[in-house]
Structure formats: C-alpha cells, structure tokens
Amino acid sequence: MIVEAxxxxxxxxxxxxPVTALHDASLRIAERDYVAIxxxxxxxxxxxxxxxxxxxxxxxxxxxxxxxxxxxxxxxxRSRIRLTKIGFxxxxxxxxxxxxxxxxxxxxxxxxxxxxxxxRARTAELLEYVGLERRAGHLPSQLSGxxxxxxxxxxxxxxxxxxxxxxxPTGELDEATGGNIADLLDRVNADGTAVVVVTHNPMLAAxxxxxxxxxxxxxxxxxxxx
Amino acid sequence: MxxxxxxxRGLVRQPARASLGIVGIAAVGALLFDMLxxxxxxxxxxxxxxxxxxxxxxxxxxxxxxxxxxxxxxxSRVCATIGALPEVxxxxxxxxxxxxxPDGGSLYLIGSGPRTRRTWTMIEGEPLPDESPPQGPxxxxxxxxxxxxxxxxxxxxIRLQIRSFPxxxxxxxxxxxxxxxxxxxxxxxxxxxxxxxxxxxxxADTVDLLLVASAPGVRSADTVAAIREAVPEYHPFSNAxxxxxxxxxxxxxxxxxxxxxxxxxxxxxxxxVTTLLTVSVxxxxxxxAALRALGFTRRRVVADLLWESALVVGAGGFLALPAGGLxxxxxxxxxxxxxxxxxxxxxxxxxxxxxxxxxxxxGLTGVLAALYPVFLAARLPIAATLxxxxxx
Amino acid sequence: xxxxxxxxxxxxxxxxxxxxSAAAAEPPEILVSRQLLESRSLSVGDVxxxxxxxxxxxARPFRIAGVYEPTPDPMKLTSRHxxxxxHLPDLMELNAPPGDPFAAETVSRINVALRDPGDAATFIGDxxxxxxxxxxxxxxxxxxxxxxxxxxxxxxALVTVLGSTAFLLALMVMRADERREIVGILRLVGLSKxxxxxxxxxxxxxxxxxxxxxxxxxxxxxxxxxxxFFQWHYDTSLTFIRLTPGIAVRCxxxxxxxxxxxxxxxxxxxxxxxIVALLRR
Numbered sequence: 078m079i080v081e082a083x084x085x086x087x088x089x090x091x092x093x094x095p096v097t098a099l100h101d102a103s104l105r106i107a108e109r110d111y112v113a114i115x116x117x118x119x120x121x122x123x124x125x126x127x128x129x130x131x132x133x134x135x136x137x138x139x140x141x142x143x144x145x146x147x148x149x150x151x152x153x154x155r156s157r158i159r160l161t162k163i164g165f166x167x168x169x170x171x172x173x174x175x176x177x178x179x180x181x182x183x184x185x186x187x188x189x190x191x192x193x194x195x196x197r198a199r200t201a202e203l204l205e206y207v208g209l210e211r212r213a214g215h216l217p218s219q220l221s222g223x224x225x226x227x228x229x230x231x232x233x234x235x236x237x238x239x240x241x242x243x244x245x246p247t248g249e250l251d252e253a254t255g256g257n258i259a260d261l262l263d264r265v266n267a268d269g270t271a272v273v274v275v276t277h278n279p280m281l282a283a284x285x286x287x288x289x290x291x292x293x294x295x296x297x298x299x300x301x302x303x
Numbered sequence: 304m305x306x307x308x309x310x311x312r313g314l315v316r317q318p319a320r321a322s323l324g325i326v327g328i329a330a331v332g333a334l335l336f337d338m339l340x341x342x343x344x345x346x347x348x349x350x351x352x353x354x355x356x357x358x359x360x361x362x363x364x365x366x367x368x369x370x371x372x373x374x375x376x377x378x379s380r381v382c383a384t385i386g387a388l389p390e391v392x393x394x395x396x397x398x399x400x401x402x403x404x405p406d407g408g409s410l411y412l413i414g415s416g417p418r419t420r421r422t423w424t425m426i427e428g429e430p431l432p433d434e435s436p437p438q439g440p441x442x443x444x445x446x447x448x449x450x451x452x453x454x455x456x457x458x459x460x461i462r463l464q465i466r467s468f469p470x471x472x473x474x475x476x477x478x479x480x481x482x483x484x485x486x487x488x489x490x491x492x493x494x495x496x497x498x499x500x501x502x503x504x505x506x507a508d509t510v511d512l513l514l515v516a517s518a519p520g521v522r523s524a525d526t527v528a529a530i531r532e533a534v535p536e537y538h539p540f541s542n543a544x545x546x547x548x549x550x551x552x553x554x555x556x557x558x559x560x561x562x563x564x565x566x567x568x569x570x571x572x573x574x575x576v577t578t579l580l581t582v583s584v585x586x587x588x589x590x591x592a593a594l595r596a597l598g599f600t601r602r603r604v605v606a607d608l609l610w611e612s613a614l615v616v617g618a619g620g621f622l623a624l625p626a627g628g629l630x631x632x633x634x635x636x637x638x639x640x641x642x643x644x645x646x647x648x649x650x651x652x653x654x655x656x657x658x659x660x661x662x663x664x665x666g667l668t669g670v671l672a673a674l675y676p677v678f679l680a681a682r683l684p685i686a687a688t689l690x691x692x693x694x695x
Numbered sequence: 696x697x698x699x700x701x702x703x704x705x706x707x708x709x710x711x712x713x714x715x716s717a718a719a720a721e722p723p724e725i726l727v728s729r730q731l732l733e734s735r736s737l738s739v740g741d742v743x744x745x746x747x748x749x750x751x752x753x754a755r756p757f758r759i760a761g762v763y764e765p766t767p768d769p770m771k772l773t774s775r776h777x778x779x780x781x782h783l784p785d786l787m788e789l790n791a792p793p794g795d796p797f798a799a800e801t802v803s804r805i806n807v808a809l810r811d812p813g814d815a816a817t818f819i820g821d822x823x824x825x826x827x828x829x830x831x832x833x834x835x836x837x838x839x840x841x842x843x844x845x846x847x848x849x850x851x852a853l854v855t856v857l858g859s860t861a862f863l864l865a866l867m868v869m870r871a872d873e874r875r876e877i878v879g880i881l882r883l884v885g886l887s888k889x890x891x892x893x894x895x896x897x898x899x900x901x902x903x904x905x906x907x908x909x910x911x912x913x914x915x916x917x918x919x920x921x922x923x924f925f926q927w928h929y930d931t932s933l934t935f936i937r938l939t940p941g942i943a944v945r946c947x948x949x950x951x952x953x954x955x956x957x958x959x960x961x962x963x964x965x966x967x968x969x970i971v972a973l974l975r976r
Contacts, residue, residue: 123686123690124686127685127686127689127690130596132595132596132685132686132689133685133686152600152601153600153602156595156598156599156600156601157598158598159595159596159597159598160597160598160599161598163598165593165596165597167593167596167689169589169692171589171590171592171593171596171689171692173590173593173594174316174590175312175313175315175316176304176312180304183304184304184597185597185598187304187305188304188597188598188599188603189598232597236598244689317872319865319868319964320865320868320869320872323861323862323864323865323868324861324865326861327858327859327861327862327865330854330855330857330858330861331855331858333854334851334854334855334858401830403823403830407823409830466826467826536750559925564851571855571858571859571862574862575858575862575865578862578866579865579869582866582869583869586869586872586873630850630854633850634847634850634851637843637846637847637850638843638847640843640846641839641840641843641844642839642840
C-alpha cells in the first residue's frame, strides 16, 4: 500500500467564515492503481490531491505514506517523499521557463543526488519515452502545450516514483492532444506506477480502473449522486 | 543543477532586468569604493607627504600649527640641545614669512638652516648652501611658479622686500619643488641669516619650526619623548601625531562625508537588490511552488535566491572597482582644486584594504537584501499558490 | 594643510584657574566664547587669570563681562571655539615680549572698512604702492573652497542619478513584464501602440510626480535631521544642508522626466514584440 488516507478533512479559514474544502475523505492507493477523481469545480478534488501529495497538511484525519504517518514528518522529509516517491503533473505544466526540456527532466534527479551518468541515461530514456528526444534542447516557450505536458510527465517520472499525481493534466489541451496525454498516462500506469488523476475530462476518467466522485468536499460512495 | 547554475539561468532568462540591476549596483558600488578610498585617502597621502620630506619629528613653540603660533626663542640653543640627543640624527630650523617680489606680488619666504636631508626636491641648478657667503648677495632657491613669474633661473638675482624694510638682492642657485606648496604658491627659500636680514632683525634667533630626523633604528615616539625631556617648554610631535591631529580636525569633513555617503550607497544597494529579488520572487511564485511540489526543500529554494543575489551583487561589485577607480581620479581632480592645498596631496588613495572592505560590505548587503525575498519564498504555501496560479 | 598666515592670539593665551577678585583694582573686562564658558564651567562675573605663557607665568586677572557666540565659520568648523575678546591695549600688554620697545606699536593686522566696498582692489593697490612690503587682502569671503565642494557634491549626485536611473529602469522593465499579457490582450482587442504608450505616459507622469513630491518631502525631513546632528556634533549654528526652492525644482525637473522616460522605454520594448509573443506564456 502506497497511500492510506483516513478521515481527511481540510478547513480553510476565510475572512467571511471558514470553508470546509474536504470532509472525512478516506481512500487507499495501492501499487499500480489507476484512480480518477471527478467532481464539479470547487468540490475539493485538488485539495485532496494536494494532501495526498504531501503538499498540503490536512486539518483532520491521517495520511500514511508507505506506512509512515506524514503528519509526524518535518518539511525536509516530506520534501524527500515528493522528490523520490511522488511525481506531480500540473494543469499548467509549471516547467521552469529558463531550462530546456532536457534540463527540466534532469533537475529532480540532480536534486535527488543522482550521478551525472545516471541522470544522462535516465533523462534520455524519459524523453524518448514521451516522444520528445528531438526537442531536448528546446525551451518551454518553444514547445506546444501538449509537448510541455509530456515534458512535465517525463519530469514527474524522473526519480522513478511509485505514485504520479496529476491535477487536470489535460485541462489546457485540446481533445486530440489530451488524448495523447491520456495514452501516456495509461502507459505510465501499465509500466508499474500508480496514477491518481483529478479531471473533468470523462475520456481521461474512463481510462482509470477506479473512479471516485466528489461533491461538496466529500468522497461519494457507490450509487451516491452529487 | 546546482543553486548557482540555476540562479545564473534565472538571470540570463531576464537579461534586461539582470543587466540593469548589475549596472545599478556597479554605479553605487563605484561610489561606495570611492568613499572607502576617501575615508583614509587624505590621511595616507598626508602621511606620505610628511614622510617624503625625510624628517619624522617636528617641533613648534606651542600646539598651534607651524607658523600659526609664536616662534621658539633661542633657536641656536634649542637646535644644539636637540641635535646633541643620541636619538636625533639631524635638526633643521625653518622660519616662514611673506615677502614682496619685484613684480609686486607676494610670495612665501622660507629661512632654512643647514641640512643634509632634502626639504625640497631640486629641479634645476644647485642646492641652497648652508650659509650665506661672507660677501655678495645671499643665495636663494625658488619654486617653479616664482621662477616662471619672475623669469629667473639659476644664476639670476631677485630682489625681495619684507614690509617696509630695505629690499635685498638674492642670487638664485636653483629651482626646487617644495613639498607643501599648493599649485599656485610662489615660494623662495634662503639662509636664515638672509631671512632675518630681510626682516630687519639681523641678530634674531627665533625659529618657527624645527625639522628633526631620528637616528637610524630609533622610533619617532622615542625621539619625541627625548626632545620633550630636553626642551620641555616646546612642543615636539611625530608625523603620526601630526596626521592623527589632522584626522581629528581638518580631515574630519571628508571622513564624515565618506561615512555618510558609504551608508547611503549601501542602503541604496540594499534597496535595489531587495526590490529586484522581491519582484522576481513575486513573479515566480508558481515556479517556486512547483519546485517545492517536486521536492525541493526550503533550504534549496533559499540557496537559489541567495545565489541570485550573490551573482547580481558580485557582478555589479566587480564592475564597480574599475568604474570607481576612474571616478576617483575625476573626484580627486575636483577636490585638488581647493585653494591652498599642497599640490602633491591626494584625497583618493588606493589601498588593498579598501577593496576588501568593499567586497565585504557589498557581500553583506547582498545577503541582507535577500532576506525578505528569501522569507517570502521559504514561507510560500505550496498548495495555495498552485491553486491560485492554476485559477489565474 | 595650507600655511596659515593668521596669528591665533587665542592660541597663545592660556586660561589659568579662575580666581576670586582679590585685586585692589577692578580687573579689566573680557568676553568669552560660549564654548569656552561651558567647557570650563565659567559664569559671567567670574574673574579669571590669563597668561600668554604656556606655564601660566605672568598671569593677570580679567573679569568675564559677557559671553558671545562666535560667528560660525565653515573654514573653522572643526576648531574648538575657545576664545576670549579683550580690549586691544590689554591684549597687547599681555602678549608683549619683554624688553620689546615696539610691543606697544605692534599689531597682527588692521581691519579697514571702506566707504565703498567696491573700491577694495583699488585701495589695496594704493596701499601697497605707498607701503611696499605690506600685505593687504580683501575680506570678501573666499568661496573658492565651497565652489570646489559644490562641484564635488555635484559629481557624486550625478553618479547617484546614474545608479538611480538603472534602478528605475529595472523596476520599469519588471513592471512592463508583469503586464505583458494585459498589453497583449489590449493589442489583440485593437488598441494601437501609441494609444497604449499614451496611457503609460499619463500613468508614468502621475507616479513620477508623486514620487518626486515624496522625495522632496523626505529630503526636507532628512535636511532637518542632518543639520540637527551636525550642529550638535560640531557645536555650531552653521547650516549644513539647505533645501531651497531652486534645488527642489531642479530635482523635480530631473526626476519626473527620468521616471516618465523609463516607463516609456520599458513599455516600448514590450510593444515592439509580436502580439502572439506577448500572449504566450
């Protein structure tokens, strides 16, 4: 079991009054799982994803990552988890604009302490994996949206994480390009990496083996309607 | 990728902004460097000027500056007493006054006792003899300005007068450069005997200033102490004492201004770097949040920012040195126009210490200036930032 | 640094310990400078003993009739203003070398007030012709030193302006970059470059004027602070910094166009780019 979340909740204090973005969410993600989380805007999908990715701390509940209680870990340890065990894919790609595609993919590896030879081999492998070996030297501004997202996926896989979290990975892409990304995520999962994707895209959600729905901060059970 | 390399790439990505930041730092850094040179420039230059005369101790009647106070009486006795001290190698008595030249203008007149060390630099002709000849006009040396104005050279005679006393002819033996002359000064030096005759006081035995050279291996402070004991009624002081006094008094304006301007330039540099970095961080919140989400620690993000600050301040500070050097030459030329200053005195004098201080101060400024943007970046809420950037 | 030709009579006068008025004859009166009064804890009415001998020999009693504030002299800024003013005969008597028959006839200098100060040069020439060897100079304050210092300060100001301009440009470039998308959208919508530049001009002028006004206000506050500090430090009433209307106007005339120009230059570098490039992330 990679991730075990129990009774997660998240309340955001706002000037106009506290907002409960997540309420009593529990789920388990095992190796090779492919989970899609769907729901209307503002239902708490991204909040749940951020908590699973150790980017956000829950107000209540517990999160175990590889059996370790994340709440008991300090920032350095959580950063280490994100660096080596989780890969993030964002809706807006968030590639570093001053680095080439190659360098963006190499960056997490160098931060994790991989040797130059290992980094070189892995980066080449990943860019080929996502079909961008010929665009390695290009800056993000010279890539299309789909190409940028493929670089982002390659970056997410840089340190061979057991889990990839994707927040609306096709949100900024057209249908065809989105389809390509969906194919890529399928392949990532098929190659042994658990994938959790938050999406509005029914085509993408349909690829997942487990589909969860959320509404008003709650994970709905089977048969429950939004 | 190491923090320095990532910081470099970040700067190169925004060349206009980075270049302007570096130029700004270079400009204020040049000013800072110059103020560091100015803070001790006068002292160093003045000390070198004093030391170049070859005498390390001076004696006056009181604490007043030479020629500003009363003369010392019984000059012969005092010179002999001081000259007999084992700490002393040579004593040269000097008298100072004003005289009128044949062209009607005034000039400084020095009456000098015998000397083996030079109290002036020979340009042309022969040195001033120790004594006036038993017959014939007494000798004199003149500086370049006076020689030019009176159109005289070695071998020519000049006629000087002091107040309403009879004018006297002197033979120019040489043209000299006098260390403490200002650029416009007209100066002549003669024997003390001729000096007093010009003043209508042929039997006078006063002296305005004694130049004393310590014996080899003797410290100036020891010579001062020995003279103080031998002639307690008078005021001996070393070159170091003299410089220290000027540092407390006449040079204080320039020390003050160098301190004030150094502070202002450092504050300006601080403001510049803080603003550049803060705006840069504000514009890169998404990048920073993404890096944090990818697993970059706070320490790593902080290191990236500190390197960015170091690169801007370092490049600017490096350029500031030659720029500051050129500026110092210009500022020195301006200040040396102050009337009455010795022509060889400089306000900006290069010392390696100034470079080290410049580097240290700018480095510290760069670190301090990065503190606020570092604080922003380190405390950035990752998820909230990602959410906000996605929505926007 | 320069050879001073002034004989500082006060340097030759040693202030001995105050003594009670014990002399049968009323001691002559003197004025003392405020700084001397304060430093020696003297009071008006005290009788002090003055001597021209460093050891205090031959000291004579004088009564402090009053205290005066020395005229602030920038050339003597760092001097300690320990001074007394005496009647000339008293000073000559005190300072006369023993046995000097001319002591009663010797003075350091004579001040002359002309009916027409403009005649000073002519008067000096006449005097020197009649009394060769006499040194006569006009008392018109020699502003040469301060002219040089003004040039020095101006040079520093120019360098500061250069640094400030670089800073300003950097800020403007960053601001322009922040608005890249907005500018791209405006261009896409149909606004011309000149229309956008005009908006930048108006905005830049407002900001530059506000900034200049703030700067003048800040300078006025700092002026008082600097003057207060240096007046305290040097114990003087000299004014060190004076922000005149002329200087304020010069600063505004320099700062406002610089600010506006920086904004225009930064915006122009943006407007030169293709619209698509502006919109692309």
